[in-house]
Amino acid sequence: MTPAPTGARGLRVAFAGTPVFAATALRAMAQAGYEPVLVLTQPDRPAGRGLKLQPSPVKLLALAHGWAVQQPHGLRLDGRWADDAAAARAALQAAQPDVLVVAAYGLILPRWVLQLPRLGCLNIHASLLPRWRGAAPIQRAIEAGDACTGITIMQMDEGLDTGPIVLAEPLAIGPQESAGELHDRLAALGAELIVRALRLAEQGPLPQQPQPAEGVTYAAKVDKAEACLDWREPASVLARKVRAFDPVPGAWGWLDGAPLKVWRARAESQTAQATPGTVLAVDAGGVRVACGEGALVLTELQRAGGRRLPVADFVRGAPLRVGQSLAAPR
Structure with missing residues (x-):
């Protein structure tokens, strides 16, 4: 098999990623002259009301540019998807990448993948490691009330986000910022940093700083x-959860025995002698709900099958009354 053509800058780069976060980085790499010699992405998944198979954002981008794509279900050569893994290894070997860039791929990379590229594998991780290793760093940073997060470009090893740091840059979290909004800003920063890392790789050995032993989460x-x-929690905690779980999976309570999505809310310190989950007031400014501490003011809501609506529009079509409970039905 003839190897894929080398990118305009001379460094042979393969890419592994799946969602929009990854596609943002891949697009920036290509624009900077690092067109991938091979793209790995997750298999097409059923989505939408018809559950039709849908390609990932990374695959759509690759197809639009004519880049070679592999979609293995797994990468372990001795596992259930051994045939997929063998095909992916053959494709990677034929592509002869100098480096594999990984961003939100969704599969664990076994040793053979980590060792195949001459310069190893670089991961774009959406936190300042070692804080928030793992699957959901953006959501957990907001939920925990962190004031700052960032992007780390990491040289991958066999641990869970444990490899040495190549580049890192902080990013402040806005006081009302949702996970979706923060995701987009981090994706742009990750795209910028991976291009910077690839340019460094062309010049010589990449800088590598071991992760601190303290502060691992x-x-x-x-x-x-x-x-x-859980309305028994403080309103400040619930407000962070609303932001952290927007857009997926969406924070929710209950209304008339059906789920009620809560998309925007703010915490107030006022106290009330009411059972947590009880509606204290309803007006154009929001629906105030009693919590374990303070009150949560709901300002954007959605009923099952409906649309996200500002509270003033929502209450016109689905009236809420003082004394009503939004807690889970017993």
Whole structure:
């Protein structure tokens, strides 16, 4: 098999990634002259009401540019998807990449992948490592009330986000910023930093700083069940959860026995002698709900099957009344 053509800058770069976060980096790399010699992305998944198979954003970008694509279900040569892994290895070997850039790929890279490129594998991670290693660093940073996060370009090893740091740059988290909004800013920063790292790689050995032993935290994947608001918690905690789980999976309470999505909210320190989850007031400024501490003011809501609406529009079509409970039905 004839190797794919080398990128305009001379460094042979392969890419592994799946969602929009990854596609943002891949597009920036190509614009900087680092067109991929091979793209790895997750297999097409069912989506939408018809559950039709949909290609990932990275695959769509690759197809639009005519880049070679592989979509293995797994990469372990001795696992369930051994045939997929063998095909991916053959494609990578034929492409002869100097480096593999990885961004939100969704598959664990076994040793054979990490060792195949001459310069190894560089990961674009959406936190300042070692804080928030793992699957959901953006959501967990907001949920925890962090004032700052950032992007780390990491030389990958066999651990979970444990490799040495090549580049890192902080990014302040806005006081009302949602995970979706922060995601877009981090994606742009990640794209900028990976291009910078590839340019450094062309000049010589990359800088590598071991991660600090202190400050390690893990960002577990977000489960839909944890997005159900527990009104016994402080309003400040619930406000952070609303931001952290926007747009996926969306924080929610209950209204008339059906889920009620809460997309925007703010915490107030006022106290009330009411059971947590009880509606305290309804007006054009928001729906005030009693919490374990303070009150949460809901300003953007969505009923099942409906649209996201400002609270003033929502209450016209689905009236809420003082004394009503938004807690889970018993």
